[in-house]
Amino acid sequence: MQSGTLLDIQGDYLLKGKYDNSLHIKEINLPFLLFHGIDDKFIDLEQNGAVVFANAPAEVRKQFIRVEGADHTNLPQAFGEGRYIDSIRAFVER
Numbered sequence: 001m002q003s004g005t006l007l008d009i010q011g012d013y014l015l016k017g018k019y020d021n022s023l024h025i026k027e028i029n030l031p032f033l034l035f036h037g038i039d040d041k042f043i044d045l046e047q048n049g050a051v052v053f054a055n056a057p058a059e060v061r062k063q064f065i066r067v068e069g070a071d072h073t074n075l076p077q078a079f080g081e082g083r084y085i086d087s088i089r090a091f092v093e094r
Contacts, residue, residue, distance in 0.1 A: 022051045032062040033091045037070030037078065063091055 025032070036049035043049065045066065053064045065087060070078035079087075 021048070022055050025052050025055045026057065028056060028060060030060065031091065031094075032056045032060055033065070033088065034063070035065045035067060035070075035075055035079070035084070035087075037067050037072060037075050039069060039071045042072035061094070 032053075034049065034053050036043075036045050038045060040049075049064070049066075053062065056062050065079075067075055067079045076084040
């Protein structure tokens with residue numbers, strides 16, 4: 001299993017059981033910024049990322065950034081680290 005923690009351990013070591021983001025996202029009441037790599041084969045863009053984003057409440061400010069050339073582990077690098085930070089900053093400052 002691939003870990004998104006940047007640690008050399010299995011992801012399920014830190015998180016036991018199933019966590020359904022597409023269900024839990026319905027409960028948020030804060031702005032929501034989602035980056036997702038188009039080439040991510042670990043967490044599918046259409047079956048997970050797009051569903052999670054669609055399920056976020058309509059009344060929250062939200063933005064979905066799909067990143068060309070990014071997979072599960074290289075999103076900031078594929079997007080450009082400066083551009084990545086600037087996008088987060090712009091979203092937070094709105």
